[in-house]
Amino acid sequence: xxxxxxxxxxxxxxxxxxxxxxxxxxxxxxxxxxxxxxxxxxxxxxxxxxxxxxxxxxxxxxxxxxxxxxxxxxxxxxxxxxxxxxxxxxxxxxxxxxxxxxxxxxxxxxxxxxxxxxxxxxxxxxxxxxxxxxxxxxxxxxxxxxxxxxxxxxxxxxxxxxxxxxxxxxxxxxxxxxxxxxxxxxxxxxxxxxxxxxxxxxxxxxxxxxxxxxxxxxxxxxxxxxxxxxxxxxxxxxxxxxxxxxxxxxxxxxxxxxxxxxxxxxxxxxxxxxxxxxxxxxxxxxxxxxxxxxxxxxxxxxxxxxxxxxxxxxxxxxxxxxxxxxxxxxxxxxxxxxxxxxxxxxxxxxxxxxxxxxxxxxxxxxxxxxxxxxxxxxxxxxxxxxxxxxxxxxxxxxxxxxxxxxxxxx
Amino acid sequence: xxxxxxxxxxxxxxxxxxxxxxxxxxxxxxxxxxxxxxxxxxxxxxxxxxxxxxxxxxxxxxxxxxxxxxxxxxxxxxxxxxxxxxxxxxxxxxxxxxxxxxxxxxxxxxxxxxxxxxxxxxxxxxxxxxxxxxxxxxxxxxxxxxxxxxxxxxxxxxxxxxxxxxxxxxxxxxxxxxxxxxxxxxxxxxxxxxxxxxxxxxxxxxxxxxxxxxxxxxxxxxxxxxxxxxxxxxxxxxxxxxxxxxxxxxxxxxxxxxxxxxxxxxxxxxxxxxxxxxxxxxxxxxxxxxxxxxxxxxxxxxxxxxxxxxxxxxxxxxx
Numbered sequence: 001x002x003x004x005x006x007x008x009x010x011x012x013x014x015x016x017x018x019x020x021x022x023x024x025x026x027x028x029x030x031x032x033x034x035x036x037x038x039x040x041x042x043x044x045x046x047x048x049x050x051x052x053x054x055x056x057x058x059x060x061x062x063x064x065x066x067x068x069x070x071x072x073x074x075x076x077x078x079x080x081x082x083x084x085x086x087x088x089x090x091x092x093x094x095x096x097x098x099x100x101x102x103x104x105x106x107x108x109x110x111x112x113x114x115x116x117x118x119x120x121x122x123x124x125x126x127x128x129x130x131x132x133x134x135x136x137x138x139x140x141x142x143x144x145x146x147x148x149x150x151x152x153x154x155x156x157x158x159x160x161x162x163x164x165x166x167x168x169x170x171x172x173x174x175x176x177x178x179x180x181x182x183x184x185x186x187x188x189x190x191x192x193x194x195x196x197x198x199x200x201x202x203x204x205x206x207x208x209x210x211x212x213x214x215x216x217x218x219x220x221x222x223x224x225x226x227x228x229x230x231x232x233x234x235x236x237x238x239x240x241x242x243x244x245x246x247x248x249x250x251x252x253x254x255x256x257x258x259x260x261x262x263x264x265x266x267x268x269x270x271x272x273x274x275x276x277x278x279x280x281x282x283x284x285x286x287x288x289x290x291x292x293x294x295x296x297x298x299x300x301x302x303x304x305x306x307x308x309x310x311x312x313x314x315x316x317x318x319x320x321x322x323x324x325x326x327x328x329x330x331x332x333x334x335x336x337x338x339x340x341x342x343x344x345x346x347x348x349x350x351x352x353x354x355x356x357x358x359x360x361x362x363x364x365x366x367x368x369x370x371x372x373x374x375x376x377x378x379x380x381x382x383x384x385x386x387x388x389x390x391x392x393x394x395x396x397x398x399x400x401x402x403x404x405x406x407x408x409x410x
Numbered sequence: 411x412x413x414x415x416x417x418x419x420x421x422x423x424x425x426x427x428x429x430x431x432x433x434x435x436x437x438x439x440x441x442x443x444x445x446x447x448x449x450x451x452x453x454x455x456x457x458x459x460x461x462x463x464x465x466x467x468x469x470x471x472x473x474x475x476x477x478x479x480x481x482x483x484x485x486x487x488x489x490x491x492x493x494x495x496x497x498x499x500x501x502x503x504x505x506x507x508x509x510x511x512x513x514x515x516x517x518x519x520x521x522x523x524x525x526x527x528x529x530x531x532x533x534x535x536x537x538x539x540x541x542x543x544x545x546x547x548x549x550x551x552x553x554x555x556x557x558x559x560x561x562x563x564x565x566x567x568x569x570x571x572x573x574x575x576x577x578x579x580x581x582x583x584x585x586x587x588x589x590x591x592x593x594x595x596x597x598x599x600x601x602x603x604x605x606x607x608x609x610x611x612x613x614x615x616x617x618x619x620x621x622x623x624x625x626x627x628x629x630x631x632x633x634x635x636x637x638x639x640x641x642x643x644x645x646x647x648x649x650x651x652x653x654x655x656x657x658x659x660x661x662x663x664x665x666x667x668x669x670x671x672x673x674x675x676x677x678x679x680x681x682x683x684x685x686x687x688x689x690x691x692x693x694x695x696x697x698x699x700x701x702x703x704x705x706x707x708x709x710x711x712x713x714x715x716x717x718x719x720x721x722x723x724x725x726x727x728x729x
Contacts, residue, residue: 238583
């Protein structure tokens with residue numbers, strides 16, 4: 001009897017020990033939209049199939065909840081892997097010393113050559129702190145049937161053509177552009193593109209880094225052009241009442257024709273509307289200025305306080321593979337950063353990919369490129385401007401005051 | 411909060427004889443100071459919890475308001491800078507004014523609640539069902555109330571617009587309009603708050619002395635005079651509670667703002683509680699958010715002081 005008990009004890013200990021040595025990889029993710037969730041679950045399943053000895057523990061957070069939670073768990077109880085965004089949003093945590101330097105993974109996997117488009121966004125001071133799994137282009141999603149109804153045969157490529165398209169749509173009783181600014185950021189997409197098209201990427205980057213005043217004449221010029229659209233009734237009425245999804249029914253019901261947004265909107269169109277939706281890039285405003293685009297990049301990072309960094313590195317290497325990226329980006333309706341991966345065969349992904357290949361420079365996005373507090377004040381300003389274009393001087397002064405508080409006087 | 415000692419109704423001498431011999435063996439010190447020590451022992455657990463979870467966070471939060479802090483990383487001591495920025499921040503003043511709107515307009519809830527309660531306080535078939543239906547808005551979560559009202563106000567597809575359009579009335583988009591957003595939210599907030607006050611008054615009306623009303627009627631009082639001179643004084647307790655919960659409800663208004671407008675359009679419907687949250691969570695300005703919290707705390711203190719003073723006065727009056 002005594003031996004039996006000992007045997008059970010030994011067995012228990014062995015079991016316990018083995019469950020510890022079975023390699024656990026804890027991953028916290030903010031990929032809570034249906035398509036994102038699917039993509040992440042598939043990726044993890046494939047990884048576990050390739051490495052049967054590793055057990056991935058997947059914790060899913062809502063986007064906003066994740067922003068709050070990560071500031072806690074990165075310090076107190078860090079997972080081995082997290083999803084986050086490349087660019088300035090990553091840099092914040094790198095500066096706080098909370099993200100692991102993963103340049104070794106980039107070197108070992110030869111990612112510098114395989115993912116040339118996202119090296120910059122993944123680097124701080126020449127070192128890489130994350131591995132991107134998808135990025136995406138912004139552009140106009142438009143109803144082709146409504147364009148035809150208004151007598152428009154070609155998509156606009158210049159500012160004049162764009163304004164003409166809007167006039168024709170308005171004449172046909174269709175609001176040219178739908179937008180929901182309750183979330184604020186959809187308006188920032190407009191500002192980014194207008195500024196990139198008018199002032200170019202260097203100026204835009206300086207503005208994001210707080211090196212230029214918002215009261216600068218070049219910024220004012222952007223708002224002058226934007227005001228042409230506002231005053232010509234380009235945008236749906238009462239947009240501050242709608243979130244970005246709530247503005248979609250205007251397009252579904254045929255009351256509005258275009259929406260400047262990113263690929264995550266594709267899966268939100270009803271089936272019958274999606275068939276009629278096509279894509280075109282933001283038109284050129286100043287032909288002297290090159291083509292610069294917003295291409296927000298989503299990536300994996302290893303927290304400095306992670307326990308199982310070795311397997312986390314295995315995961316990064318796995319997620320960077322061409323075939324893996326093809327599948328992940330395909331599910332997401334986004335683009336794979338790996339040049340050997342193939343872009344999903346549909347008009348949205350192809351169009352976005354083509355536009356980004358032409359681009360002379362890439363930014364992330366307004367609220368990813370600049371300080372979060374400044375981004376909030378800025379985007380509220382854009383929203384107010386869209387409702388009251390005449391108040392632009394006060395608005396810019398207010399944004400400038402916030403810029404000066406954060407980055408100092410110029 | 412110091413809790414007044416419960417009066418056990420048993421003279422102290424009796425307790426001593428009841429406890430008998432054992433007590434006599436206790437130290438002299440304990441026996442002499444029993445009246446001081448025992449209450450302290452009983453209060454200690456509650457006081458420890460209260461200190462840990464209420465007083466300590468308050469002190470911590472006030473201390474934070476003198477720093478600049480991202481939520482992680484090093485804290486930087488900035489003295490009164492946060493307050494200086496706060497008083498120069500137009501959004502702070504908008505939020506403060508909106509808080510005043512909330513406070514004033516929310517006082518309609520006890521008034522409306524009283525009239526609904528008077529209306530429902532009758533014996534007709536099915537009145538219980540009607541009462542519970544009127545109480546329903548308070549049962550529903552504030553988040554749901556906010557969502558329903560946001561849909562109700564929707565300028566393109568909402569019920570309000572759909573109802574008024576055939577009549578040729580065009581109302582502004584309430585939640586998208588800087589002049590209307592706050593009032594739109596307050597009306598949504600009044601809905602459940604009125605239901606709550608109504609329940610308070612309904613229970614109050616149960617304890618109204620019918621003989622007094624009878625007597626007043628005999629003396630010729632009716633209608634408004636009867637209500638003001640005879641019924642309302644008897645509802646004083648209910649009115650006091652209704653006022654207390656309404657003022658607290660107005661000052662901590664947060665969930666409806668968060669759900670319906672997120673403080674927008676461009677901060678026109680912001681309130682202090684939401685602006686604090688916005689700064690802490692989305693702008694990572696913990697120090698600044700703490701400064702807002704401290705101001706809100708000071709405002710509430712005025713009211714809490716009034717409340718406590720009244721409570722103490724009532725207790726003294728009762729004795």
